[in-house]
Amino acid sequence: MIQVDFAAGDLDLSHSDIVSWVQASAHSVAVYYGRFPVARARVVIEPIAGESDSIHGTTWGDMGGFPALTRIRLAQHATRDDLKDDWVMTHELVHTALPDLPDDQHWMEEGLATYIEPIARAGTGRLTEARVWAEFLHEMHNGEPERGDRGMNKTPTWGRTYWGGAMFCLMADVSIRRQTNDKKGLRDALRAVVDSGGGIDKDWPLSRVLQIGDHATGTTVLTDMYAKWSEKPVDVDLPALWKELGVSAGPNNGVVLNAKAPLAGIRDSISASN
Numbered sequence: 001m002i003q004v005d006f007a008a009g010d011l012d013l014s015h016s017d018i019v020s021w022v023q024a025s026a027h028s029v030a031v032y033y034g035r036f037p038v039a040r041a042r043v044v045i046e047p048i049a050g051e052s053d054s055i056h057g058t059t060w061g062d063m064g065g066f067p068a069l070t071r072i073r074l075a076q077h078a079t080r081d082d083l084k085d086d087w088v089m090t091h092e093l094v095h096t097a098l099p100d101l102p103d104d105q106h107w108m109e110e111g112l113a114t115y116i117e118p119i120a121r122a123g124t125g126r127l128t129e130a131r132v133w134a135e136f137l138h139e140m141h142n143g144e145p146e147r148g149d150r151g152m153n154k155t156p157t158w159g160r161t162y163w164g165g166a167m168f169c170l171m172a173d174v175s176i177r178r179q180t181n182d183k184k185g186l187r188d189a190l191r192a193v194v195d196s197g198g199g200i201d202k203d204w205p206l207s208r209v210l211q212i213g214d215h216a217t218g219t220t221v222l223t224d225m226y227a228k229w230s231e232k233p234v235d236v237d238l239p240a241l242w243k244e245l246g247v248s249a250g251p252n253n254g255v256v257l258n259a260k261a262p263l264a265g266i267r268d269s270i271s272a273s274n
Helices: 015-033 080-085 088-097 103-123 129-143 158-179 186-195 206-217 221-229 238-245 264-270
Strands: 002-006 041-048 055-063 066-075 247-249 255-257
Touching: 002 015, 015 041, 015 080, 015 088, 015 103, 015 186, 055 088, 066 088, 088 103, 088 186, 103 129, 103 158, 129 158, 129 238, 129 247, 129 255, 158 186, 158 221, 158 238, 158 264, 186 206, 206 221, 238 247, 238 264
Parallel strands: 002 041, 041 066
Antiparallel strands: 055 066, 247 255
8 A cells, every 4th residue: 555645835747747757657666576565655745846857756765654664845836748658656666675774785786776667667568668777878878996995895886886786686687687587677676675564664584585585596696796796896897798788779769679689588588567
């Protein structure tokens, strides 16, 4: 159950439009995880007077009697098209699916949400497969380590936190699928965490999360990758990865997807609806 409340302030959009947006975002998250990650959640909509298109969100665990509380600051003059194209609500609701982690592992929280959000929206027809891979192709490089990088736990820059975390998730997803002949993926690992009760209202060590995920996939990918990525920079050959996945730049910041690429099947499985 998701309770939607409205703080004082004016909005051009109707309450029903906004509730539908919350429901669509929650549905995308539920489809990705097999169910919505927590039993009860509250979403508070706070109008931003005079703003035309800004949407900002924050999510906390175990607040006010709810396992998850999301605050969305929504522009007064936001339109239905703004909600249709929005990624913030889905991103915030993805946060409900992972236990609260220490500050030096914040990249795991944000990386997962950055990676899963477009895939989850694609899974319910709110985003095309091409849009998912266009975003990854054009943005993932922001997560690459730069000079002075000390590993994910000790390099809390914007790029490493969001896109470095997302790159970890992509590499983990591809590695799991390679090792299991595409029978399992990161989604299976994360569903197991949720099924074990690992929502945002819990305070678990990350090692427990990774072990649950690895057990679900029959691999040690997550634990092994974390051991390498957390304390030192790991270089990823993104151009080679995109070539293997069959993702190349297209016109208007789009992509061309090659169905004959070596990992085209894995690419399709990652952005599939189940």
